[in-house]
Amino acid sequence: MTEGLDSERMACWRAYIEASQRFFTRLEDDLRAESELSLADYHVLVLLSEAPGQRLRMGELAERLVFSPSRLTYQISAMQKRGLVAKESCPQDRRGSEAVLTAAGLLALREAAPHHLASARQHLMDDLDDAEVACLTRVFERLGRRLRAGRDVASTPSD
């Protein structure tokens, strides 16, 4: 049952949705202005740079980026054309392939990162006090955990 949200939660909800929308748009614009990378490119590079061997299976990468498989195929092949990543087929499982960070990709990431982080700080992070940081971390880690887990928890007839 449970109609809508109470008015405080409704205001919260709307502020979150709208500001986040604006924020992601702004981050993308800032990043493109300072580098040749889109936000998607950047995220791919970050994930690869942190992965062991600087490589990740396509499926794993798609899952972490919250990309559909076909979107990732396209994304990676575009980055491959620009020399930012390479693609190798996986020896253990020959169905699979992995994206591998190239030297040029790592360089591009290193050049873009300071600008991107500055943008993150300027618009949001520098304004947060410690309590707010703690609160956001708690809320969004909980949300992320829940969503990663509940692959299909849409129709839980739990009452």
Next chain:
Amino acid sequence: MTEGLDSERMACWRAYIEASQRFFTRLEDDLRAESELSLADYHVLVLLSEAPGQRLRMGELAERLVFSPSRLTYQISAMQKRGLVAKESCPQDRRGSEAVLTAAGLLALREAAPHHLASARQHLMDDLDDAEVACLTRVFERLGRRLRAGRDVASTPSD
């Protein structure tokens, strides 16, 4: 100069980005499963339903949705084909046109809203305690204000 973020803020930042990405994807999937609407359709309907005369200028609507003008043109013409909105040219300013909510659009919104809000509650809002609601509201209203204002505040050579 100010290098990256301190490690707590970095964790916060990543949790926010990733969880929000997952969350918006999930909201979209949920909404599509329960209705014939995309999240974009839904937001258009909400904004129109709250506007005086249930109508808005294209530019105003695009600004609030954080859509590019051409994206909105496409979006509205698609909704128009489905009968959810109508388009009229603006009498005061004949360059302009306004999107108007139709009866069918209002009905679609009323049918979809409970499902959508339930989804918002289930994944996020019901988990928040009052302090968290207050914190998120404060943070995201501040962020939204700042971004709405700073149309161009990218290159402030403020040091």
Next chain:
DNA sequence: GAGAGTTTGTTGAAATTTGAAATAGTGGTA
């Protein structure tokens, strides 16, 4: 009231994203 410069919104081509099928490989099981 003509022209210069703006603002509004649309268009068309190119780029990206989705979603359904196709492809290829794995792991049992018989």
Next chain:
DNA sequence: TACCACTATTTCAAATTTCAACAAACTCTC
């Protein structure tokens, strides 16, 4: 081995989004 049911990824067409012109209408100045 041959078969079957999965799984991982790609491919292809259709839908969507961007980007760079464009047209139309407004504003201001003279």
